[in-house]
Amino acid sequence: MEKSEFRVLIKHYFLRKKTITETKAKLDKYYGDSAPSISMVKKWFTEFRCGRTSTEDAERPGRLVEVSSPKTIKKIHDMVLADRRLKVQEIVEAVGISHGSVVSILNDHLGMRNLSARWVPRLLTVDHKRNRVTTSQEGLGCLIAIRRSFCAVL
Known part of the structure; x- marks a missing residue:
């Protein structure tokens, strides 16, 4: 069962004037290990006593998690x-x-x-690789030509 569904049940028991221990006992009886803890039941009873009516999560302020839009x-x-x-x-x-x-x-x-x-x-395509090889060969050819002309002068 979802957390929000348990909150609705806790609110139902709160409105029926059940105690925290009675509510926890009922939830354990029907839902066993998946029932919320006693501290969670206490927390929601306190929230409802303070006037909260919604069982949904409250909006949280802060920065967006995803900046890589x-x-x-x-x-x-x-x-x-x-x-x-x-x-x-x-x-x-x-x-x-x-x-x-x-x-x-x-x-x-x-x-x-x-x-x-x-x-x-990171991963070069076949065209990228071919372009790199031809560019490198042209540069090497220019370097060899410069060296030959330099040696001829000496």
Whole structure:
């Protein structure tokens, strides 16, 4: 049985002018191990005595648990794609969320890691790998050509 259903039963016994021990005994008789504890029954009797009528959980103030909304993730992704040398602190200041949340979004949601001061995808596609190989070969070819021309001058 749900917590809210037990609260309704406790309220029912409260309104019928039963005592806390009578209420606990009835709940134990019918629900056994799943019945709420005596301290919980006392807590709800106190709440009802103070004028509470609702058996639902009260609203709790505070910050939202989930800051990694799709909107935030997209904003961070766009920023990183625009400048891969972006620092986490710069993202924190731009988006307005904590350092840990930004790192979590980059690592867990976007699958990126910081490599040589650049944010790169963790798992490269075949096209990405091919592009890296051709770029590296072109750079190596330029380096060899420069070395040959340097040796020819000497």
